[in-house]
Amino acid sequence: MQYILIGLGGIVGALSRALIFQLFINHNLAHWATALVNILGSFVIGGLFAMGSKLGWGSSGFYFLVAVGFMGSFTTFSAFSLDILKNLQSADFLGACAHISVNLFGSLVAVIIGYKSFQWLHLA
Numbered sequence: 001m002q003y004i005l006i007g008l009g010g011i012v013g014a015l016s017r018a019l020i021f022q023l024f025i026n027h028n029l030a031h032w033a034t035a036l037v038n039i040l041g042s043f044v045i046g047g048l049f050a051m052g053s054k055l056g057w058g059s060s061g062f063y064f065l066v067a068v069g070f071m072g073s074f075t076t077f078s079a080f081s082l083d084i085l086k087n088l089q090s091a092d093f094l095g096a097c098a099h100i101s102v103n104l105f106g107s108l109v110a111v112i113i114g115y116k117s118f119q120w121l122h123l124a
Contacts, residue, residue, distance in 0.1 A: 042081040
């Protein structure tokens with residue numbers, strides 16, 4: 001059942017993201033759509049996490065539908081931000097810095113390598 005909830009949430013999250021991107025593209029502001037989605041998603045997942053016990057966070061279908069499904073397809077940055085918050089709440093500042101560094105720099109290096117590899121293989 002949890003996979004069905006994740007899938008349903010994912011459909012709605014992906015469509016919501018596409019709608020926001022389409023609105024921004026129509027106004028030549030596509031680069032700002034990513035920032036809006038990431039910030040909005042981080043706000044929503046933070047609020048949901050704060051209300052966790054009331055919502056059955058992690059132990060109910062709500063978590064799979066909204067946190068994993070919807071938020072997972074709307075923005076993965078929200079999950080990244082929540083992980084950092086959890087590090088900070090447990091006073092694991094080194095862990096938070098490591099998590100930020102590995103994700104940001106690792107992703108940047110990976111996108112550069114992917115880009116160059118596809119060019120080198122004449123796939124792009």
